[in-house]
Amino acid sequence: MAIKKFRPITPANRYKEWPGFDEITKSTPEKSLLEPLPKSGGRNNTGRITSRHIGGGHKRKYRLIDFKRGRHGVEAKVIGIEYDPNRTARIALIEYTDGQKSYILAPNKLEVGSTVQAGEKAPATVGNSLPLSKIPLGTSIHNVEIVAGKGGQIARSAGQEAILSNREAGFALVRLPSGEIRKIAEGCYATVGQVGNGDHMKVVSGKAGRSRWQGVRPTVRGMCMNPVDHPNGGGEGKSKSGGGRQHLTSPWGHAKGQKTRRKKKASSKFIVQSRKKRR
Numbered sequence: 001m002a003i004k005k006f007r008p009i010t011p012a013n014r015y016k017e018w019p020g021f022d023e024i025t026k027s028t029p030e031k032s033l034l035e036p037l038p039k040s041g042g043r044n045n046t047g048r049i050t051s052r053h054i055g056g057g058h059k060r061k062y063r064l065i066d067f068k069r070g071r072h073g074v075e076a077k078v079i080g081i082e083y084d085p086n087r088t089a090r091i092a093l094i095e096y097t098d099g100q101k102s103y104i105l106a107p108n109k110l111e112v113g114s115t116v117q118a119g120e121k122a123p124a125t126v127g128n129s130l131p132l133s134k135i136p137l138g139t140s141i142h143n144v145e146i147v148a149g150k151g152g153q154i155a156r157s158a159g160q161e162a163i164l165s166n167r168e169a170g171f172a173l174v175r176l177p178s179g180e181i182r183k184i185a186e187g188c189y190a191t192v193g194q195v196g197n198g199d200h201m202k203v204v205s206g207k208a209g210r211s212r213w214q215g216v217r218p219t220v221r222g223m224c225m226n227p228v229d230h231p232n233g234g235g236e237g238k239s240k241s242g243g244g245r246q247h248l249t250s251p252w253g254h255a256k257g258q259k260t261r262r263k264k265k266a267s268s269k270f271i272v273q274s275r276k277k278r279r
Contacts, residue, residue, distance in 0.1 A: 002019075002020035002022045002199070003017050003018070003019065003020060003199055003202050003203065004017070004018050004019065004020040005017055006018075006206075011207075012206045012207035012209075013206065014206075015204050015206050016204060016205070016206025016207070017202060017203060017204040017206070018203060018204075018205075018206075019197075019199070019200070019203055021083065023081055023090060023106075023196065023197075024081055024082065024083055024090070025080050025081045025082075025112050026079075026080030026081065026082050026093060027082075027083075029061070029063060029082060030093055030101055030103070032101065033063060033064045033093075033101065033102070033103055034061040034062065034063065034064070035061065035062045035064060036061060036062070037060050037061055037062040037086070039055075039057070039215075040054070041054060041055045042054030042055065052217075052219075053216060053217045053218070053219055054215060054216070054217060055215065055217045056212055056215055056217065057212065057213060057214055057215025057216070058085070058213055058214075058215075060085045060086060062086060063082075063084050063086065063091060063103050064103060065084075065091060065103045065104065065105065066102045066103060066104055067143060067151035067152045067153075067156075068149070068150075068151040068152075068189075069104070069118040069129035069143075069152075069189060069191070070118070071096060071100075071118060072118050072119030072120070072122075073117070073118075073119045073121065073122075074096050074097060074098075074117070074118075075096070075097060075115050075116070075117050076094040076095060076096045076097075076102070076115065076116050076117070077094065077095055077113065077114070077115055078092050078093070078094050078110060078111065078112050078113060078114045078115070078116065078127070079093050079094065079095050079101075079112065080092070080093040080112060081093075081106050081110075081111075081112065082103075087156075087157065087158075088157050088158035088197060088200045089105050089106065089156065089157060089158045089195045089196060089197055090105075090106040090158075090196050090197050091103045091104065091105060091106055092104050092105070092106040092110055092127075094116060104116070104127070104191075105142065105143055105156060105191070105195055105196075106195075106196045106197075107126050107127055107142060107191065107192075107193030107194055107195055107196055108126070108193060108194050108195075108196045108198070109126050109193065110126055110127045110193070110196070114126075114127060116128055116129075117129075118130070118189070120134055124136055124139060124192050125192060126192055126193035127191065127192065127193060128191065128192050129143070129189050129190070129191045129192075130189065130190070130192065131186060131187055131188065131189055131190075132144075132164060132167075132172035132174070132184060132185075132186050132187075132188055132189075132190055133167070133172070133186035133187065135164050135190065135192065136164075137164055137165065137166065137167070138163065138164065138165070139163070139164050139192060140161040140162070140163060140192070140193060140194045141155070141161065141162050141163070141164055141174070141190040141191060141192055141193070142154075142155040142156065142160060142161055142162065142190070142191050142193060142194060142195045143155065143156055143190060143191040143195075144162055144174060144184065144188065144189075144190040144191075145184070145188035145189050145190065146184060146188065147188070148185060148187045148188045148189070152189070152190070152191065154174075154176060155176070155177055155195065156195065157195065158195055158196070158197040158198060158200035158201075159194070159195060159196075159197065159198035159199075159200060159201065160177045160194070160195045161177065161193075161194035161195065162174050162175060162176050162177060162190070163175040164190075165181065167186065170185065170186055171183040171184065171185060171186060171270075172184050172185075172186050172188075173272060174190075176275070178275040179273075179275040179277075180271060180273065180274060180275040181271075181272040181273040182270055182271055182272060183270040183271075183272060184270070222248075222251065223238075230251055231249045231250075231251065231253055232246075232248055232249065
């Protein structure tokens with residue numbers, strides 16, 4: 001993906017770097033694969049805000065992505081690369097030989113006219129989905145299942161890739177994008193290749209308005225609030241007794257850096273090397 005820069009004729013344009021959308025080949029989505037996406041404003045069923053800084057933004061429809069790749073042994077042809085407003089990655093529209101259409105995540109080097117396939121007998125080429133037991137070691141993969149048949153859950157955002165590093169005792173050792181090495185059952189499926197749109201992290205909005213278009217509301221520092229609203233709030237001016245000059249916390253009272261993962265979580269036994277060890 002190319003990053004487009006602008007002439008600095010306005011304050012917003014001076015630093016603005018937006019995606020060029022050069023890889024997009026189809027501008028209108030497939031109607032049969034759309035669903036309504038109501039806005040929650042970050043609120044749960046009782047009306048309480050459970051996820052802050054969400055609200056407004058452009059109307060969207062959800063694209064039904066096939067994370068399971070359940071049609072094994074059937075070839076499909078890529079007929080378009082599309083933009084998805086609900087995720088950072090691009091999506092590919094594929095059509096099977098019987099006319100059924102589906103969306104998948106678009107990896108790098110997947111082009112219109114390419115054929116993709118899923119199943120144990122599929123070749124280990126870009127866009128194909130195979131069990132971890134059939135993928136060569138050292139291959140870049142994405143959309144990796146944790147539970148067989150549940151659908152891919154790991155490495156799905158723009159530019160992400162996991163590496164299949166080894167196999168032992170019915171498990172595959174996969175290096176995740178975070179650096180963590182994890183055991184995953186060999187029967188779990190993964191898609192070959194790296195997720196496309198790798199330059200997504202280089203995008204600079206240039207102005208607050210673009211964040212509002214995307215449904216992101218402003219973030220206010222806790223020090224600026226009152227004590228009733230935030231643990232860091234209060235005090236006259238930049239107070240040393242309050243107002244953030246004490247040990248900083250989150251709005252819920254957690255000290256910054258405190259571990260929130262449960263100590264006896266069942267899945268911890270599958271972590272071979274923590275992501276912290278890499279640093």
